[in-house]
Amino acid sequence: MTTTVNRPLTVTARITTTDADADGSAPTTPDTYTVTVYMNTHPDNFGGYQPGHPLAAATHPDGTPLRLVFHASTRIHDHEAAASATFSVGNRVHADDHGQTWPDDIRSVSVGDVIKITTPDHWTVHLQLDPVGFTPVPEPTTLVPLTDPRVTHRD
Template sequence: MPTHTQPDSITTVTAGCSHPGGPARPSTGRGGSYTVTAFVNVDPDCYDGYQEGHMVAEVTTSAGAPLCLVFDTGTVDRAQEAALVAYDVGNRQGSDDRGQYWPADVRSLSKGDVLAVTSPEGTTTYLSVDSLGCSEIPRPSAYTVLASVPSATCRRAFQWQPDDPTATGPLIGALLCDNADFRHPSGPGDTINLLLHTRGADLLARPGDWLVRAYGAIWHVISADTLATRRISAPATPARARGPRDR
């Protein structure tokens, strides 16, 4: 995390507005549940099928929370079956066992996309969508954020430009809707920094940096060069649903 000196004069805006929360906390059916996390393939050749090294982006809800589809063991009894049912949800054919639907602003699942299925025992299997259904693959190694891929979603990443009110306005609005502390340290020209306080973490952005929300309601500061390559750190292993042994 970069270090910084906080100036004496700071304008602080803190606000909140109503917006949908994340999905309900998964409950366990008899014997537990399968959870499925989806990743859209953003490689130019993605529709030919997943290949090692293809870049993927984790699917999140419209509110920015991770989309974790849940299927009870009464619905599915193995990872392949959970992946196929999740594929149907990803093509807007119904919901999971918790009433969650595919986000309206994310493209449908298709050949080349990846599904991470976690069993009630906590074992995670990665499967790619192919012409015959789903095939097991190693865990993907290249990840990006959903907002940086226009072909996968209509969501926006925001670029911080202190002299451009058109870009700054939507950014501030999005931050306020996320119940974040927004602090704008005073300063002239290119010395102006944008300091975000979200979930207790300090993020320092400089003019030209991009701010995107990924892996939950966490805002990340990404430099223009990094966003151009669209490579970021891999997300954590998907969490499994809690079972009787966890209590």
């Protein structure tokens, strides 16, 4: 004997989202360090960053922000390791974890520049590049367009 059973209709689907974050960048996974480099355009930038120095965010040729991405791993385990990896990319030694390299039309990352790092737990840290290592600094307030000739040329 057969019995009829009414079941609700169900649909199974895989949904791939391509939504961008609020700033227009690609969405990140929770296990990544996302980095933006601010180039110090002050005439004395090699003397170190001082609050109020004009900074220009590194961008792609079309003007969109250049965001480097590093996956949390044994190599990239904290914000300072992400900053070191950023320095390496910014000096054209390596690429980030998505294969992105430093643009040819922007100078190398150097002393006095500021690195903004968003950690996997969504903390944001700003670090100044020192002659050796990094120093935490307050969030920069003087941002300028990336047009300064001290920045938009290759070393």
